[in-house]
Structure formats: C-alpha cells, structure tokens
Amino acid sequence: MKICKLYFHLGEEEDIFVNNHKGFTLLEVLVATTIIFMLITTMVPLTTLLTKERKLASENLILANMLHDELQPFLWNNKSAPKQFQKKVNSKKVIFSFTREDDFIKGCVKWTNVKNKGDSICLYGLPQE
Numbered sequence: 482m483k484i485c486k487l488y489f490h491l492g493e494e495e496d497i498f499v500n501n502h503k504g505f506t507l508l509e510v511l512v513a514t515t516i517i518f519m520l521i522t523t524m525v526p527l528t529t530l531l532t533k534e535r536k537l538a539s540e541n542l543i544l545a546n547m548l549h550d551e552l553q554p555f556l557w558n559n560k561s562a563p564k565q566f567q568k569k570v571n572s573k574k575v576i577f578s579f580t581r582e583d584d585f586i587k588g589c590v591k592w593t594n595v596k597n598k599g600d601s602i603c604l605y606g607l608p609q610e
Contacts, residue, residue: 571583
C-alpha cells in the first residue's frame with residue numbers, strides 16, 4: 482500500500498485574499514457604530530422621560546404631605562373653611578383651597594407640574610366635634 486502525499490502551493494493571488502481583512506474590519510466597525518447609535522437613540526429619550534416622571538412623583542408626594550399638614554388645623558381646631566391661599570414651593574406657585582362639603586372638609590392643592598400641565602390633589606377630612 483502506497484501513501485500518497487499531496488502538497489498544494491498557495492499562490493500569490495490567494496495570499497492576498499487570505500491576508501487582506503480590510504473590508505471585514507470596516508464591516509465590523511459599521512455594525513458596531515450602528516449598534517452604539519441605536520442604543521444612544523433609545524436610551525437618551527428613556528432617561529429624560531424617567532427623570533421627568535421621577536420629578537412628577539416627587540412633586541405629588543411633597544404637595545400631598547403639605548396638603549395633609551395644612552388640612553390638620555381645620556380638622557382639629559375647628560378653623561372655618563372656606564379658605565384659599567398661595568404658597569411658593571420649590572419656586573412654583575401652589576394654591577391651597579379648603580371648603581366644607583357636608584360633614585367633611587375638602588382640601589385641595591393646585592399647581593403646574595413638571596410637564597407644564599395643571600395638576601391637583603384633594604384630601605377629605607372629618608373635623609373633630
């Protein structure tokens with residue numbers, strides 16, 4: 482049994498194709514930059530939206546707490562409602578109003594939120610007799 486060994490000589494033309502990767506690297510760079518730009522174009526609007534929503538939730542919480550605190554004198558000390566006044570909270574004009582509805586005292590706060598839309602919160606309390 483005779484073993485036959487075959488040798489192939491790679492010519493110069495084939496060496497050029499084997500060692501020339503310039504087109505492949507350009508394609509890699511284009512794909513990578515496309516992925517990076519896609520991430521940037523989705524992440525920037527998402528972060529701005531999340532920041533606005535976080536500020537909106539924070540405003541709501543702060544003003545609901547302030548409304549609760551302002552409502553307490555009407556409930557405990559039998560102050561007369563209707564009353565309306567303004568305060569500046571975080572450089573925003575906030576309007577507090579208190580009215581009597583049946584046996585309850587209704588306290589509301591109105592302001593312009595982060596999205597430049599009017600917003601309000603109302604709480605009801607039963608005065609101490």
